[in-house]
Amino acid sequence: MHVVLDEPKCVASGQCVMAAPDVFDQRDEDGIAILLNENPGDELHAGVREAAAICPAAAILLAEK
Amino acid sequence: MTVSATGETVLPPFPVPRPASCPLQMAPEYGEWVAQEGLERTVLADGTPVWAVNRYADIKEALADERLSADGRNPNMPGPGTGPDGTPSFPRMDDPEHNRIRRMFTKDFTVKRIEAMRPGIQKMADDLLDTMTAKEGPADLVQEYALPLPSLVISLLLGVPYDDHEFFQNHTMLVLRSGVSKEEMMGSRRAMFSYLLDLVERKEREPADDLLSRLAQEQILTGQLRREEAVVSASALLVAGHETTANMIALSTLALLQHPDLLARIRDTDDPKVVANAVEELLRYLTIVHSNVFRVATEDLTLSGTRIKAGEAVSMNLPAGNWDPAYTTDPGTFDLDRDTRGHLAFGYGTHQCVGQQLARAELQIALPTLLRRLPELSLAVPAEELTFRNDMIVYGLYSLPVTW
Ligand code: HEM
Ligand code: SF4
Numbered sequence: 001m002h003v004v005l006d007e008p009k010c011v012a013s014g015q016c017v018m019a020a021p022d023v024f025d026q027r028d029e030d031g032i033a034i035l036l037n038e039n040p041g042d043e044l045h046a047g048v049r050e051a052a053a054i055c056p057a058a059a060i061l062l063a064e065k
Numbered sequence: 066m067t068v069s070a071t072g073e074t075v076l077p078p079f080p081v082p083r084p085a086s087c088p089l090q091m092a093p094e095y096g097e098w099v100a101q102e103g104l105e106r107t108v109l110a111d112g113t114p115v116w117a118v119n120r121y122a123d124i125k126e127a128l129a130d131e132r133l134s135a136d137g138r139n140p141n142m143p144g145p146g147t148g149p150d151g152t153p154s155f156p157r158m159d160d161p162e163h164n165r166i167r168r169m170f171t172k173d174f175t176v177k178r179i180e181a182m183r184p185g186i187q188k189m190a191d192d193l194l195d196t197m198t199a200k201e202g203p204a205d206l207v208q209e210y211a212l213p214l215p216s217l218v219i220s221l222l223l224g225v226p227y228d229d230h231e232f233f234q235n236h237t238m239l240v241l242r243s244g245v246s247k248e249e250m251m252g253s254r255r256a257m258f259s260y261l262l263d264l265v266e267r268k269e270r271e272p273a274d275d276l277l278s279r280l281a282q283e284q285i286l287t288g289q290l291r292r293e294e295a296v297v298s299a300s301a302l303l304v305a306g307h308e309t310t311a312n313m314i315a316l317s318t319l320a321l322l323q324h325p326d327l328l329a330r331i332r333d334t335d336d337p338k339v340v341a342n343a344v345e346e347l348l349r350y351l352t353i354v355h356s357n358v359f360r361v362a363t364e365d366l367t368l369s370g371t372r373i374k375a376g377e378a379v380s381m382n383l384p385a386g387n388w389d390p391a392y393t394t395d396p397g398t399f400d401l402d403r404d405t406r407g408h409l410a411f412g413y414g415t416h417q418c419v420g421q422q423l424a425r426a427e428l429q430i431a432l433p434t435l436l437r438r439l440p441e442l443s444l445a446v447p448a449e450e451l452t453f454r455n456d457m458i459v460y461g462l463y464s465l466p467v468t469w
Contacts, residue, residue, distance in 0.1 A: 011164065011415050012171035014422050031171035054407050056417035058129065 001045055002063040005035045009059040016055055020047030033059070079107035079117050079380055080355040082455040089320055089351065090397060095119065095385040104371040107380070110456070113143045115359070115378045116371065119385040121392035121409065123369040128414035130368075133360035133379055134159050135416060141361045141376045148297035149255045155298045156305075160415055166298060169284050170419060173222060173276050179422040182218070186427060189217050190434045198438075202468040203445030210435065211314035211465070212307065215427055219306030222423075223299060224268065224275025225261075233257060237304045257303070261296045306420055309353065310427045312454070312461025317347045317432055319451070319465060320399060322444060327401055332436035337429070344428045345405035349393075352384040352410050357458040383409045439469035 003023065012031030016024035023044055025034045040048055052060040081092035098105045104116040104123075118127050127133055137146025137157030147153045155166040172178070190210075197209040216234060220227045239253040265281055269292075272278035277299060284290040321328040331343050358381035362373045373379060386409045388396040393403060411418035418424070436442065444451075445466035452463045 011167065011417060012175065012419075013411075013417050014174070014176040017176040018422075026175040026177065028175075028177075029172060030168045031175040032168070050406060056413050057415060 001040060001048065003035060003038050003040065003048060004061040004063070005033055006057075006059045006061065007032060009057045011057045011059075013056050016051035016060060019051040019054065020044060023048050024051060076106055076108040076114060079109055079115055080382070080384070080455075080460075083453065083460070088451070088453045089316070089323070089399075091384050091388050095382065095388065098382070099385050099389045099391075102370045104369055104373070104379070105382075109143055109356075109380075111143075113378065115143060115380040116368075116373060117380050117382045117385075118368065119382045119389075120369065121386040121389040124381050124383065124386040124409055125413050127360065127368055127379060127381065128412060128416070130366070131159075132363050132366050134363050135163070135360055139361045141378055143359050143378050143380075144357065145250060145254060148293065148300070149251070149258050150293050152291070152293045152297050154301035156301050156416060163415065166290065166294065167419065169280060169290065170276070170298065170302065172279075174419055174422055176422050179426050182222075182423070183426055183430065185221075186214075186218055186430050187434070190214055190431055191438075194435065194438050198469065203466045206318060206465040206467045207311070207315050207462060208464070210431070211318070212311040214314065214431055215310035215424075216307040218423070218427060219303060222276055223303060223306075224273055224277040225264065225303060229260070232260065233303060234307070237308055240304055254300070257300050258296060261300050261303075262292065265292055265296055265299070302419070305418075306423070308459050309420075310424050312353050312459050313347065313351065313424070313428055314431050314435075315462045315465045316351050316353060316460070317344075317428065318435065318442075318467075319444075319448075319462065320347060320351065321432070321436070322442070323448075324399055327399065328436060330401060331433055332440065339401070340429050340433055341425070342403075342405060343401050344425060344432070345408060346399065346401055346403050347428070347432075348410035349387045349403075349405050349408040350399050351460070352387045353460040354410070354412075354458070355382075355384050355460045356380065358383060358412060381409075381412070383412070442467055442469050444468075 010033045014026060016033055017026055023037050023040050025036055027034055052062050077094060081094045083092055084090055098119040104118055106114060107117045108114050118124050135157055136159050137153030146157050155163050193210050193213055197204050216230055217227055236253040236257050240250060265277055268278040268281040269286055272282050280295050285292050285295055331340060360379045362375050362377050364375045366373050390396055411421045445468045454461045454463060
């Protein structure tokens with residue numbers, strides 16, 4: 001799985017950090033999401049898919065391999 | 066739509082009051098609206114016609130559609146869209162302007178920052194319950210606990226002296242009442258505006274460790290944000306920050322008292338995940354923001370098969386969306402084991418609630434603390450005597466008399 005974050009769209013809701021804390025964090029200066037791991041391992045896929053599904057800004061894109 | 070005795074069609078009100086017999090349930094009309102494609106033509110308390118968007122999928126589509134504008138300067142935007150000087154708050158702006166200003170506020174609401182506030186919130190909750198239980202019961206849980214907790218938290222975070230809480234709580238009530246005259250509402254908005262204007266000016270000269278000081282130093286004094294822009298948005302935060310959570314605490318308490326088995330599960334668990342999902346289910350089940358999520362069409366468009374003309378106003382029916390059987394099965398049941406992901410209680414799209422992580426932390430602390438410290442908690446009046454806030458932008462209880 002390859003994860004892409006469309007940063008300009010992010011509205012700093014923090015939902016991805018709740019769903020997949022090992023893959024997403026938020027910048028201290030404005031809460032915008034940071035991608036910690038572009039190619040998360042299998043055990044993290046469920047959380048990442050959830051994050052992509054609930055992101056209110058549709059800012060998380062997944063390419064499944 | 067119904068037809069009156071004289072043969073004219075009468076539009077249903079928005080929001081439709083919840084049934085007096087089961088005030089925690091949705092109006093039965095919402096179930097009918099969700100069952101069919103299309104938007105419902107409805108009318109607000111002040112007579113403005115709006116299209117109600119009811120289905121889960123339609124609400125998400127609408128809140129992601131850039132042709133539906135949140136701009137408060139649009140004359141067709143229902144309610145007062147701007148502050149007294151014509152400046153809208155960022156919730157009443159569109160991107161990119163909205164996101165530019167929103168990002169000046171989001172720093173203080175990240176998952177990490179809110180986690181760090183938890184011990185302080187826990188202490189405030191314990192102190193409030195100490196004070197309440199030091200007196201003889203019964204007490205009004207709204208005045209003693211549900212309202213002061215989020216009010217203290219947001220005051221501290223913004224840097225608004227809590228000593229002035231009566232002033233801003235009263236004006237917040239007026240700003241959020243759907244029935245008050247425009248003059249009365251504008252009076253309250255002006256009072257809050259000039260109060261905050263003075264406060265922000267002070268923070269420019271004498272900064273402290275709070276959001277308004279940071280905004281003053283980093284954004285206003287550097288010319289990124291006009292003082293009036295900062296104040297009108299700060300005022301939106303102050304209003305949104307305490308009334309919403311306050312009503313969730315009180316209404317959730319009532320819902321739990323009516324479901325003793327679920328109450329016991331939340332009280333007795335030591336698994337934070339159980340509490341967290343219970344809070345999400347309460348947010349979905351109660352969906353207290355039952356009005357005011359308005360947008361105005363900037364061009365003709367079709368949504369859910371309904372043609373919306375440019376300039377027409379649209380209102381998201383979040384309670385209906387969260388009770389759409391296409392989103393979740395058996396939506397009228399309060400179910401702690403439900404998969405609550407993707408609920409719409411905090412909205413969706415670029416305006417999704419800024420304070421959602423704070424609200425979650427407050428509820429995850431306030432509810433178990435109340436239930437554990439007062440295991441005998443019960444209503445002090447018959448449930449039929451409770452009065453519900455059908456006339457407010459945020460649904461809830463005017464008071465909740467309890468004994469313990
Ligand atoms: C349980 C509590 C809460 C609920 C149910 C709630 C619900 C909502 C909803 C539905 C929206 C979207 C409005 C729209 O799209 O037009 C929203 C936006 C907002 N909320 Fe909350 N809220 C809660 C708590 C809070 C708190 C604690 C704060 C402040 C600290 C807050 C501040 C805001 C702000 C500033 C916006 C506007 C965001 C924007 O337009 O970008 N809310 N909230
Ligand atoms: S869920 Fe989406 S909008 Fe929210 S912080 Fe993550 S990327 Fe940003």
